[in-house]
Amino acid sequence: MTINVTTPLTKEKSSALCAGDIIAITGTIYTARDAAHKRMLEDYERLGYFPFDMENAIIYYAGPSPAKPGEVIGSAGPTTSYRMDAYAPFLLDKGETGMIGKGARNAEVLDAMKRNGAVYFAATGGAAALISSHIKKAEVIAYDDLGAEAIHKLYVEDFPCVVVVDSLGNNLYESEKAKYRTL
Amino acid sequence: MREIETAKITEAVKKMCIDANYFLNSDIYEALECAKNNESSPIGKEMLCQITKNADIAKANNVPICQDTGMAIVFVEIGQEVHISGGSLADAINEGVRQGYTVGYLRKSVVSDPFIRVNTKDNTPAIIHFNLVEGDGLKIEIAPKGAGSENMSKIYMMKPSDGIEGAKQAILDTIEAAGPNPCPPMVIGVGCGGNFETAALLAKKALLRPVGSHSDKEHIKEMEIELLEKINSTGIGPQGLGGKTTALGINIETYATHIACMPIAVNISCHVTRHAVCNL
The missing domain is CATH 3.30.360 (Dihydrodipicolinate Reductase; domain 2)
Structure with a gap:
C-alpha cells in the first residue's frame, strides 16, 4: 500500500513513517547535490541563511539532464547519497526533515537523523525518465552557474520512493539484505 | 590507403x-525481464518493474x-x-x-x-x-x-600466492562493499593480469561484452558462472532493497602478467550499462 506524504514534512509526519513504507510525495522539494551542498554550507557560514527555508524541507539528491523544449525537466533520478554525508548532519540540525537519494549513509548522518526525527527516502536509481513524469514544475532558485548541480525548486506529484531509514533508525537496506542472503 | x-x-x-543514452541495449533489457520473473523479493520485483518501465519511457520519448x-x-x-x-x-x-x-x-x-x-x-x-x-x-x-557505479570500482595488486580463490574473494568483497550504491542490478567488468593500468582497462573493456556471454577460456567461464551465483546470493538485490538480482552479469577479461604480479580490477556498472558501436 502506498502512503501519501505532502510537504512540508513536519516532524509529526516524518515520525509516522516506517522503514519499508512505499511513499508518494506531493508538494515542493529541492534538488541539491555535491557542489550545491558545499556552497550552501559556505554561504550559511558567511550569510547566516540558506537559499531556501530549511525548516521541514526535503532535499532531493539529483542533477537533472537538460529539459527539451516544452518539457518541465529532463531525466531526473537520484544520485548516490554518501557523497552528501559530510554536509547532511549540519542541514538536519538546521531543520531538514527528509532526504531523497540512493545508497548507504554513514553513522554521523544516521545519528543526526535520529536526533532530529528525520527520514531518508530512496528513489529508484536509474529510473530517471519515469521519475521525471512526477515532476510538474521546476525552477532554478540558486547557483545557476553550477549547471546540472544548481538548486532546483520542484513541485512533484506522487513522487515514488521508499523509506529506507526511518526516524527511529530502522534500516531497510540492512533488514532486507539479511532476509535474502543465502551466501 | x-x-x-x-x-x-x-x-x-x-x-x-x-x-x-536513449535506448537500453537488448541484452540488458532481456536480462532485466528474466530477472523480474525470478525475483522473490516483492520490493525487488517492484524495482525491476520500474527499471524496465523507465527504459520503455526513455525509448518512446527520446529522453535519457x-x-x-x-x-x-x-x-x-x-x-x-x-x-x-x-x-x-x-x-x-x-x-x-x-x-x-x-x-x-x-x-x-x-x-x-x-x-x-x-x-x-x-x-x-x-x-x-x-x-x-x-x-x-x-x-x-x-x-x-555514470559515476555512481564507477566510484564503487576497485583495483587490487594481489600476490600470485593469492590464486584464483583470492581473486574471487576480492571481487566479492568489492560487490559487498558497494551494496546499494551503484544502482543494482549491476553489471560487473573484471580485468585480471597485465599490470596496474592494463587490469583497469581490461575491466572497462569487459563491460562492452554482452551480459550472458562468457569467456572463451574454460577456467574464466567457470569463474564467471560461480561468481554470478555468489553475487546473487549476497541478498543485496535490486537497488539494495533485498532480493536475488544483485547483478545481471559478470564479464572477466585476462592478459599475460609479470611473474610477481596478479592485478585484479573490478569495474562496477549499473543496470544502465550503455554502449553503441559503428564501423566506418
Whole structure:
C-alpha cells in the first residue's frame, strides 16, 4: 500500500513513517547535490541563511539532464547519497526533515537523523525518465552557474520512493539484505 | 590507403552518444525481464518493474534513460591502412561528443580539473582509447558511464600466492562493499593480469561484452558462472532493497602478467550499462 506524504514534512509526519513504507510525495522539494551542498554550507557560514527555508524541507539528491523544449525537466533520478554525508548532519540540525537519494549513509548522518526525527527516502536509481513524469514544475532558485548541480525548486506529484531509514533508525537496506542472503 | 573524413567521424560519434543514452541495449533489457520473473523479493520485483518501465519511457520519448549520461568513453580500433583527413581524429571525436550532448539534451557532467571543478559545459573531453590494428577499418565504440557505479570500482595488486580463490574473494568483497550504491542490478567488468593500468582497462573493456556471454577460456567461464551465483546470493538485490538480482552479469577479461604480479580490477556498472558501436 502506498502512503501519501505532502510537504512540508513536519516532524509529526516524518515520525509516522516506517522503514519499508512505499511513499508518494506531493508538494515542493529541492534538488541539491555535491557542489550545491558545499556552497550552501559556505554561504550559511558567511550569510547566516540558506537559499531556501530549511525548516521541514526535503532535499532531493539529483542533477537533472537538460529539459527539451516544452518539457518541465529532463531525466531526473537520484544520485548516490554518501557523497552528501559530510554536509547532511549540519542541514538536519538546521531543520531538514527528509532526504531523497540512493545508497548507504554513514553513522554521523544516521545519528543526526535520529536526533532530529528525520527520514531518508530512496528513489529508484536509474529510473530517471519515469521519475521525471512526477515532476510538474521546476525552477532554478540558486547557483545557476553550477549547471546540472544548481538548486532546483520542484513541485512533484506522487513522487515514488521508499523509506529506507526511518526516524527511529530502522534500516531497510540492512533488514532486507539479511532476509535474502543465502551466501 | 583508405581515406576517412573527420566530418563523418564526428557525425557518427554524435549519433552514438545520443542513441546509447536513449535506448537500453537488448541484452540488458532481456536480462532485466528474466530477472523480474525470478525475483522473490516483492520490493525487488517492484524495482525491476520500474527499471524496465523507465527504459520503455526513455525509448518512446527520446529522453535519457538515466540523468547521469556519463563521461563518454570511446574505444577506437583503427586499421594501419587508414588515413584520417580533415583534421585530428581526437578532435573529431570530441566534436561529436560536444554536438551529441548538446543537441541530445544530455547532461554535461565533466569538470576540467579534479580539484578546481569547473564544468566544461559540453561534456568534453571524452576519454579515448586508441588501438592500432591491421587492415583499413575504423571501429568506434562508445560507452557512456555514470559515476555512481564507477566510484564503487576497485583495483587490487594481489600476490600470485593469492590464486584464483583470492581473486574471487576480492571481487566479492568489492560487490559487498558497494551494496546499494551503484544502482543494482549491476553489471560487473573484471580485468585480471597485465599490470596496474592494463587490469583497469581490461575491466572497462569487459563491460562492452554482452551480459550472458562468457569467456572463451574454460577456467574464466567457470569463474564467471560461480561468481554470478555468489553475487546473487549476497541478498543485496535490486537497488539494495533485498532480493536475488544483485547483478545481471559478470564479464572477466585476462592478459599475460609479470611473474610477481596478479592485478585484479573490478569495474562496477549499473543496470544502465550503455554502449553503441559503428564501423566506418
